[in-house]
Amino acid sequence: MDRRTFAQRVSLGAASLGLLQTADTGRSANAAEVPQPGEYDKNLPREPVKVNDFQTLAAAKLPKATFEYISGGSADEITLRENVAAFQRIRILPPLLTGVASADPSTTVLKQAVSMPILLAPVAGQQMYHPHGALAAARAAAAAGTVYGISSSVGHSVEEVTAASTGPKWFQLYVPKDRKVARQLVERAEKSGVKAIIVTVDLGEWKDADRRNRFALPKETLVKHLRDVGFTQIVDSMSYEEILAFNGQAWDLTFSWDFFDWLRGITKLPLIIKGVLRKEDAAKAVSLGLNGIVVSNHGGRRLDGMPATIEMLPEIVQTVAGRAEVYLDGGIRRGTDVLIALALGARAVLIGRPYAWALGANGEAGVRTVLNLLREELLNAMVTTGCAKISDIQPALLRRP
Numbered sequence: 369m370d371r372r373t374f375a376q377r378v379s380l381g382a383a384s385l386g387l388l389q390t391a392d393t394g395r396s397a398n399a400a401e402v403p404q405p406g407e408y409d410k411n412l413p414r415e416p417v418k419v420n421d422f423q424t425l426a427a428a429k430l431p432k433a434t435f436e437y438i439s440g441g442s443a444d445e446i447t448l449r450e451n452v453a454a455f456q457r458i459r460i461l462p463p464l465l466t467g468v469a470s471a472d473p474s475t476t477v478l479k480q481a482v483s484m485p486i487l488l489a490p491v492a493g494q495q496m497y498h499p500h501g502a503l504a505a506a507r508a509a510a511a512a513g514t515v516y517g518i519s520s521s522v523g524h525s526v527e528e529v530t531a532a533s534t535g536p537k538w539f540q541l542y543v544p545k546d547r548k549v550a551r552q553l554v555e556r557a558e559k560s561g562v563k564a565i566i567v568t569v570d571l572g573e574w575k576d577a578d579r580r581n582r583f584a585l586p587k588e589t590l591v592k593h594l595r596d597v598g599f600t601q602i603v604d605s606m607s608y609e610e611i612l613a614f615n616g617q618a619w620d621l622t623f624s625w626d627f628f629d630w631l632r633g634i635t636k637l638p639l640i641i642k643g644v645l646r647k648e649d650a651a652k653a654v655s656l657g658l659n660g661i662v663v664s665n666h667g668g669r670r671l672d673g674m675p676a677t678i679e680m681l682p683e684i685v686q687t688v689a690g691r692a693e694v695y696l697d698g699g700i701r702r703g704t705d706v707l708i709a710l711a712l713g714a715r716a717v718l719i720g721r722p723y724a725w726a727l728g729a730n731g732e733a734g735v736r737t738v739l740n741l742l743r744e745e746l747l748n749a750m751v752t753t754g755c756a757k758i759s760d761i762q763p764a765l766l767r768r769p
């Protein structure tokens with residue numbers, strides 16, 4: 369890897385790990401999709417009725433660089449837009465007179481009962497959106513009866529997050545180079561009661577806004593967390609350059625499939641791979657005995673130009689053929705998006721920005737509301753399509769381009 373690419377990747381690692389300094393400068397050249405903070409002040413929704421209302425509220429409330437960190441995508445944001453637009457190209461064709469008056473959206477993920485097939489994706493830096501950060505989001509997920517995905521890069525330790533609520537949690541792992549540290553992290557997660565490990569394999573954000581803003585999450589919170597997991601060489605007084613150097617040395621950006629064999633050897637927890645878009649990779653994941661696959665392009669935050677996740681879902685579902693659970697994230701903004709993803713074979717979906725915006729706008733209550741809105745929209749979509757239960761949601765409901 370050349371020097372610049374490497375520096376970029378580690379600096380983005382540093383951003384997602386909360387270690388860089390924030391400077392509130394300039395605005396993304398690709399900000400067309402992103403409301404300007406303050407821009408909507410005159411039209412602020414008094415009562416949010418849809419996910420995107422929270423984007424508007426968060427834009428008005430959060431510092432510009434923080435809002436752009438959440439909302440933006442890599443480079444020209446083609447993938448970011450496509451994640452949403454691809455759902456909008458799919459039509460739902462409901463059968464008539466099905467006699468369905470109510471619906472039950474409950475299901476299971478990895479044998480865990482959940483109230484609905486909508487889970488919270490791992491999202492970094494939550495203390496920056498609200499002082500209670502991951503604790504607030506985890507409580508909201510528990511109240512909604514669904515899974516909270518704990519990011520490797522939140523300011524609370526895995527023990528603090530698991531203690532914050534009784535709801536089911538998955539722990540997301542970015543892989544430290546030092547396998548002793550990785551092992552310690554996984555063992556702590558397992559001991560604290562998480563139900564699965566999600567290994568995120570699509571690293572390397574390339575977001576113009578973050579680079580222009582020299583965006584960072586608050587250093588102190590992450591420094592504590594990293595020390596907790598064994599990075600004892602990291603200290604409060606490190607300079608930006610020292611942090612970049614530390615990142616280059618600490619994180620494994622080039623691990624390969626054999627990592628999963630190693631991981632399987634140290635934990636009994638179900639293993640989920642996050643970041644799959646190609647059916648060949650899905651087949652490999654299945655052959656390694658992984659339990660879950662998240663079809664994801666990191667919410668359009670990684671390599672711009674990658675396809676929308678919903679477009680890749682059907683062939684991955686076909687390849688996996690029931691041998692692992694397949695989830696999808698990226699672009700879920702409506703209950704109908706959830707219905708479409710399930711009709712195309714997803715076991716459940718994960719949301720990222722919707723709850724990050726809600727956390728920023730109104731803390732735990734905001735996240736509860738966003739989950740409730742999506743649940744209500746999904747219920748409406750299920751009743752309208754004659755689906756009394758999740759297993760009634762079938763591909764025949766859809767017309768695809």
Ligand SMILES: Cc1cc2nc3c(=O)[nH]c(=O)nc-3n(C[C@H](O)[C@H](O)[C@H](O)COP(=O)(O)O)c2cc1C
Binds near residue numbers: 439491664667
């Ligand atoms: C602000 C932000 C931070 C994120 N941090 C992480 C992270 O720490 N680990 C990870 O695996 N994915 C991370 N993601 C990606 C999400 O888990 C998820 O794949 C993505 O947000 C889904 O797209 P959506 O935002 O359109 O719902 C992050 C996403 C956002 C928006």
